[in-house]
Amino acid sequence: MKFKGVIFDLDGVICSTDEYHFLAWKALADLIGVTDFSREDNKLQRGVSRMESLEVVLRKSDKTYTDEQKIALAETKNDIYKNMLEKMSEKDLDGEVLSTLNKLRANGLKLAIGSSSKNTPFILERLGLGLFFDAVADGNCVTKSKPDPEVFLKAAEYLSLNPEDCLVVEDAVAGVQAGVAGGFKVAGIGEASKYEKTTYPIASFSDLLKITK
Numbered sequence: 001m002k003f004k005g006v007i008f009d010l011d012g013v014i015c016s017t018d019e020y021h022f023l024a025w026k027a028l029a030d031l032i033g034v035t036d037f038s039r040e041d042n043k044l045q046r047g048v049s050r051m052e053s054l055e056v057v058l059r060k061s062d063k064t065y066t067d068e069q070k071i072a073l074a075e076t077k078n079d080i081y082k083n084m085l086e087k088m089s090e091k092d093l094d095g096e097v098l099s100t101l102n103k104l105r106a107n108g109l110k111l112a113i114g115s116s117s118k119n120t121p122f123i124l125e126r127l128g129l130g131l132f133f134d135a136v137a138d139g140n141c142v143t144k145s146k147p148d149p150e151v152f153l154k155a156a157e158y159l160s161l162n163p164e165d166c167l168v169v170e171d172a173v174a175g176v177q178a179g180v181a182g183g184f185k186v187a188g189i190g191e192a193s194k195y196e197k198t199t200y201p202i203a204s205f206s207d208l209l210k211i212t213k
């Protein structure tokens with residue numbers, strides 16, 4: 001199948017900010033007295049919105065929080081996370097990823113980001129990719145998180161392409177579910193490569209060149 005565009009998730013695909021996310025959520029959990037927040041808990045936060053991720057932490061607390069307090073807690077986590085992201089630079093962009101992106105573009109494909117993160121523009125700037133992609137759909141322009149397909153459908157719309165013309169690249173099960181629900185073919189890397197609904201399991205980022213030939 002000849003694709004016209006590729007839509008990438010950000011965290012875990014273009015770059016790895018998973019450790020920063022875990023450390024930031026762990027710091028917030030410690031602040032509110034949740035001392036047993038673990039990496040297993042953190043796995044439940046992958047691919048979902050900030051507020052849904054917060055609920056993973058709060059389920060381990062014996063306290064009750066109002067909506068206003070929850071919003072404040074989510075902002076506190078984001079502030080911690082963004083402070084950590086200040087350490088990111090172009091050196092954190094893997095050479096294979098950058099080379100593959102450039103080859104995909106040279107092959108005439110339109111490229112977009114489809115991420116639930118509201119920090120997407122900031123992260124892309126830190127990586128030196130601020131103006132690289134043809135379109136960016138993120139948590140700032142959608143209201144539903146994955147596994148809802150809204151962010152991928154929005155990215156395809158920005159590229160002026162139909163879902164069947166685009167390949168979605170994901171590392172999380174929720175992201176694969178979102179892509180499939182939106183009518184996209186999905187290349188899965190990492191955890192997503194083992195998921196039964198993934199169209200193209202891949203071992204490395206450069207495998208995308210074979211799929212999109």
